[in-house]
């Protein structure tokens with residue numbers, strides 16, 4: 001059997017490995033001069049491969065895509081992934097948050113060992129070739145030199161990635177090609193992305209890059225604790241990424257979204273109100289709030305929210321501290337997002353991730369319509385779908 005795997009990211013490389021193990025003659029087609037660039041980028045922040053939480057909780061992180069991904073993650077889950085990385089000499093450990101990393105906190109040694117193993121197993125690589133569409137029983141590609149080619153194989157795996165970070169991975173241009181070929185795709189959207197906020201110049205001057213430590217961010221009834229960080233264009237960080245689906249939904253419905261940031265989640269509204277009742281006559285609003293445990297960045301955020309008209313009544317002020325409204329103008333552009341929501345619709349593929357209308361063509365990785373928070377869930381689903389389709 002011959003197989004073409006198009007896209008040399010984690011999903012494609014894993015599919016290639018499984019196909020080769022099953023005896024197929026495998027060629028990996030990659031548009032760039034090198035493979036695994038997104039993986040290397042992920043390695044810059046330590047390469048969070050997967051997560052160690054109980055599998056049932058783990059699977060819940062995929063929200064509505066859970067039923068589709070569950071058999072694949074059960075077949076090649078966090079333990080299998082750790083075993084696989086260990087085999088490649090990238091011994092892993094569980095960090096304090098339950099996230100799993102290679103001990104060396106980099107992707108380079110793992111990727112190098114993996115590519116050596118693939119080459120030794122006889123997997124062929126053709127770099128600098130870009131997939132441009134389908135023909136009966138094959139695909140069309142175009143080389144860096146502008147030459148087009150038609151390639152045929154018994155099995156084709158498309159692993160072109162999402163639309164985020166186009167400098168290193170996919171650019172999402174496949175959506176149009178797939179739709180033209182009659183494959184249902186939901187629109188790509190930024191996931192695990194920051195949000196855009198119109199900060200005043202004064203706020204930015206003083207607080208760009210500053211984290212809002214120990215805060216809780218809420219939107220549409222969902223709340224996540226963590227450390228949102230003020231950026232030049234808005235807010236980034238775990239709670240913002242985690243609330244992405246809710247923020248996107250509000251933006252879609254109303255054209256804008258409002259986050260409510262609790263600057264003091266460990267104290268109740270009443271408790272804070274009582275604390276704020278003591279105000280020395282000479283205390284400025286900032287000093288008064290700081291004495292109640294609100295950091296300067298928090299006080300300034302409250303000024304941003306009120307047009308610099310901080311309330312003086314303790315109960316009203318406590319209510320503001322517990323829910324500072326922040327108006328979100330838009331999601332940060334997809335190019336800067338860590339991952340992509342949307343993609344090839346689940347209705348377009350069968351249980352083996354094969355396109356229903358194009359037998360022999362399988363879709364893996366971020367091209368599929370799922371999203372998950374950061375924490376190792378993204379790479380895990382890419383490896384699991386690659387292994388599943390490859391098998």
Ligand SMILES: Cc1cc2nc3c(=O)[nH]c(=O)nc-3n(C[C@H](O)[C@H](O)[C@H](O)COP(=O)(O)OP(=O)(O)OC[C@H]3O[C@@H](n4cnc5c(N)ncnc54)[C@H](O)[C@@H]3O)c2cc1C
Nearest residue numbers: 007009010011031038042048131161169365366376378379
């Ligand atoms: C900054 C950053 C940090 C991240 N950190 C983590 C992390 O710590 N943990 C985690 O779980 N996830 C992380 N992710 C997400 C994770 O890296 C991705 O989910 C994963 O790489 C997607 O894998 P993939 O194989 O589907 O696509 P990709 O890795 O994007 O690979 C797709 C490949 O296809 C190639 N390609 C695209 N179009 C074509 C074409 N037309 N023809 C031929 N080849 C093509 C691309 O060049 C690329 O090599 C991070 C992402 C970013 C951007």
